[in-house]
Amino acid sequence: MTEQITLDNLDDFATGATVLGTGGGGDPYIGTLMARQAIKKHGPVELLDPEDIPADELVVPSAMLGAPTVMVEKLPRGSESTDAFEALETYMGQEAYATMSIEAGGLNSTVPIAVAAELEIPLVDADGMGRAFPEVQMVTMTMGGISATPMSIADEKGNSVFLETQDNQWAEQFARTTSIEMGGSCMIATYAHTGAELREHAILNSMSLAREIGETIRTAKTDSADPVEELLKLTDGFELFEGKILDVERRTEGGFAVGEATIDGMQSYEGRSLQLDFQNENLVARDSERGVVASVPDLITVLDAETGDPITTEGLQYGHRVRVVGMPCAEQWRTDAGLDLVGPRYFDYDIDYKPIENLQS
Amino acid sequence: MTEQITLDNLDDFATGATVLGTGGGGDPYIGTLMARQAIKKHGPVELLDPEDIPADELVVPSAMLGAPTVMVEKLPRGSESTDAFEALETYMGQEAYATMSIEAGGLNSTVPIAVAAELEIPLVDADGMGRAFPEVQMVTMTMGGISATPMSIADEKGNSVFLETQDNQWAEQFARTTSIEMGGSCMIATYAHTGAELREHAILNSMSLAREIGETIRTAKTDSADPVEELLKLTDGFELFEGKILDVERRTEGGFAVGEATIDGMQSYEGRSLQLDFQNENLVARDSERGVVASVPDLITVLDAETGDPITTEGLQYGHRVRVVGMPCAEQWRTDAGLDLVGPRYFDYDIDYKPIENLQS
Numbered sequence: 001m002t003e004q005i006t007l008d009n010l011d012d013f014a015t016g017a018t019v020l021g022t023g024g025g026g027d028p029y030i031g032t033l034m035a036r037q038a039i040k041k042h043g044p045v046e047l048l049d050p051e052d053i054p055a056d057e058l059v060v061p062s063a064m065l066g067a068p069t070v071m072v073e074k075l076p077r078g079s080e081s082t083d084a085f086e087a088l089e090t091y092m093g094q095e096a097y098a099t100m101s102i103e104a105g106g107l108n109s110t111v112p113i114a115v116a117a118e119l120e121i122p123l124v125d126a127d128g129m130g131r132a133f134p135e136v137q138m139v140t141m142t143m144g145g146i147s148a149t150p151m152s153i154a155d156e157k158g159n160s161v162f163l164e165t166q167d168n169q170w171a172e173q174f175a176r177t178t179s180i181e182m183g184g185s186c187m188i189a190t191y192a193h194t195g196a197e198l199r200e201h202a203i204l205n206s207m208s209l210a211r212e213i214g215e216t217i218r219t220a221k222t223d224s225a226d227p228v229e230e231l232l233k234l235t236d237g238f239e240l241f242e243g244k245i246l247d248v249e250r251r252t253e254g255g256f257a258v259g260e261a262t263i264d265g266m267q268s269y270e271g272r273s274l275q276l277d278f279q280n281e282n283l284v285a286r287d288s289e290r291g292v293v294a295s296v297p298d299l300i301t302v303l304d305a306e307t308g309d310p311i312t313t314e315g316l317q318y319g320h321r322v323r324v325v326g327m328p329c330a331e332q333w334r335t336d337a338g339l340d341l342v343g344p345r346y347f348d349y350d351i352d353y354k355p356i357e358n359l360q361s
Numbered sequence: 362m363t364e365q366i367t368l369d370n371l372d373d374f375a376t377g378a379t380v381l382g383t384g385g386g387g388d389p390y391i392g393t394l395m396a397r398q399a400i401k402k403h404g405p406v407e408l409l410d411p412e413d414i415p416a417d418e419l420v421v422p423s424a425m426l427g428a429p430t431v432m433v434e435k436l437p438r439g440s441e442s443t444d445a446f447e448a449l450e451t452y453m454g455q456e457a458y459a460t461m462s463i464e465a466g467g468l469n470s471t472v473p474i475a476v477a478a479e480l481e482i483p484l485v486d487a488d489g490m491g492r493a494f495p496e497v498q499m500v501t502m503t504m505g506g507i508s509a510t511p512m513s514i515a516d517e518k519g520n521s522v523f524l525e526t527q528d529n530q531w532a533e534q535f536a537r538t539t540s541i542e543m544g545g546s547c548m549i550a551t552y553a554h555t556g557a558e559l560r561e562h563a564i565l566n567s568m569s570l571a572r573e574i575g576e577t578i579r580t581a582k583t584d585s586a587d588p589v590e591e592l593l594k595l596t597d598g599f600e601l602f603e604g605k606i607l608d609v610e611r612r613t614e615g616g617f618a619v620g621e622a623t624i625d626g627m628q629s630y631e632g633r634s635l636q637l638d639f640q641n642e643n644l645v646a647r648d649s650e651r652g653v654v655a656s657v658p659d660l661i662t663v664l665d666a667e668t669g670d671p672i673t674t675e676g677l678q679y680g681h682r683v684r685v686v687g688m689p690c691a692e693q694w695r696t697d698a699g700l701d702l703v704g705p706r707y708f709d710y711d712i713d714y715k716p717i718e719n720l721q722s
Binding site: 087091157158159160161162163164165166170173174177178180181 | 452519523526535
């Protein structure tokens with residue numbers, strides 16, 4: 001049976017993707033709003049099994065690029081995501097068979113749902129990270145030699161930019177300055193690739209995992225179960241900390257939302273604190289007693305202590321009682337090539353990556 | 362008879378364009394080198410009379426964008442100017458009938474000669490400024506409602522960027538950041554327009570004027586005539602100053618070469634000094650006794666006191682004995698719309714534009 005994204009399960013997708021978004025990937029609110037409007041108008045979106053894409057057909061991921069902090073305040077006009085998408089199709093002279101999320105994240109999993117609904121094409125049950133990362137080249141497709149360009153970029157003022165770059169790191173560089181020039185955020189269509197390439201290089205079935213996570217958290221609430229416990233079972237994750245947010249330092253740097261949060265321990269974490277560093281996404285969690293308890297590319301997510309709802313980095317607020325969880329990343333990221341792209345050293349941390357399951361005492 | 366650009370008269374074009382370049386438009390050396398190589402390989406370039414372009418045919422100007430200071434040190438790979446040009450043709454789905462200089466200037470009048478030779482198409486005897494200006498939107502075509510985009514931008518590393526913007530000011534903004542990202546300079550193809558539009562909105566016959574200026578300075582030297590006097594006769598210009606360069610302040614700011622030169626008076630200017638402000642091009646000349654003696658959009662050019670050879674802003678050096686001349690700009694720039702685009706107030710000077718002929722005592 002073909003799975004569908006409907007007005008009924010859209011929130012589950014958004015919640016689950018925000019959990020996988022590990023603090024980044026944008027606030028789900030605006031993306032969900034856009035997807036809801038589009039589904040209301042055009043009907044449900046087909047969630048396409050990666051096995052069902054013809055080998056030669058084109059999949060074009062669509063996404064928001066920029067500091068999510070900005071995106072919350074700078075509302076999209078509505079058409080710039082389809083503008084960017086259709087401009088890329090025109091440029092390539094080939095229609096896309098489907099769209100896809102470049103990353104799992106509140107906004108960047110729901111924006112492609114809106115695009116799919118508007119253009120009446122399917123959304124592939126896959127993404128390029130299995131989580132969210134801050135930079136364009138940080139997708140498993142980069143390791144598979146797939147180019148981020150031609151990339152099409154559009155803003156709400158009607159400007160558009162196309163890139164053809166020598167490698168995906170240059171694509172990141174040009175796209176980032178363009179997003180800053182466009183006011184801090186923009187919509188992009190990028191990493192066009194075939195069905196065959198997708199099956200080989202993307203992270204498969206991550207959208208249905210997101211829906212399952214969202215459903216788990218939602219039903220746990222109504223069943224009076226512990227949503228965090230249920231989430232950890234589903235994702236092979238670990239509880240890292242529980243406490244109250246004591247302090248959040250936040251700044252926009254080079255187009256990114258960068259900062260640190262300090263969480264004051266409660267319950268079994270009483271007397272300790274956790275420092276959480278982020279660049280759009282949570283990067284490293286340091287326990288005042290135990291040292292590093294999780295780092296990129298493993299997932300670190302902050303949840304509301306009561307409801308289990310995920311909190312993005314821009315939602316972190318003083319006094320909020322939270323639980324912090326860690327989840328193992330996709331196996332592709334644990335290779336040497338994967339760690340070169342997204343390991344702690346790429347983000348200027350002088351630490352070796354240790355898989356989260358080895359860091360638990 | 363069709364006029365041609367050959368190995369014999371190329372230097373005249375370059376010298377004359379550098380005079381019109383009013384300090385900017387790039388050093389002629391690299392552009393002349395590129396044009397010389399291309400003419401050697403492909404033969405002379407036809408200098409096309411604007412009247413001879415079919416009304417519907419496409420003219421695509423090509424240019425270097427960035428701080429000329431950088432361009433002197435960052436050698437082009439050679440193919441990026443034709444890369445940018447051909448990418449724009451592909452994007453527009455129409456071949457260009459001819460290319461053209463976007464501005465008169467040492468580099469930006471010779472780069473299109475190289476492109477014309479390489480692609481074996483004519484160069485139109487026209488440009489968009491009748492001089493050089495620092496920003497993309499500062500062409501007479503902007504007043505004619507012609508769009509700078511689609512614009513194609515290429516660098517020596519093989520990266521390329523296309524822009525489609527809401528107006529020419531946005532094109533400037535995106536192109537400028539891209540040029541910075543590309544290392545400070547890049548090649549562009551922009552302002553595609555038809556033969557009919559060219560005749561209505563461009564500045565006509567400026568390339569043959571450049572050749573005439575170059576020829577005048579060259580022959581004055583061999584005839585032991587005063588090259589500066591001859592130049593002023595040809596261009597209805599005025600001598601503004603003569604002296605030795607005392608000081609040059611120079612910095613790269615936002616992708617521009619910005620600075621001031623102070624010239625210590627000699628001969629009839631003894632006891633006075635001239636301050637020359639520039640942003641890629643010379644903007645305002647202030648005599649210590651007489652105040653402003655010339656300002657944008659009129660042309661201010663520094664010449665070697667002996668040879669009459671033009672000196673670009675990046676060539677200004679301590680101790681150099683120079684003569685400074687001023688020449689009236691094209692009539693289009695003296696309209697309200699023209700002064701809005703390129704008058705002194707646009708460059709943050711709190712002065713009203715006065716035509717250079719009214720500033721002479």
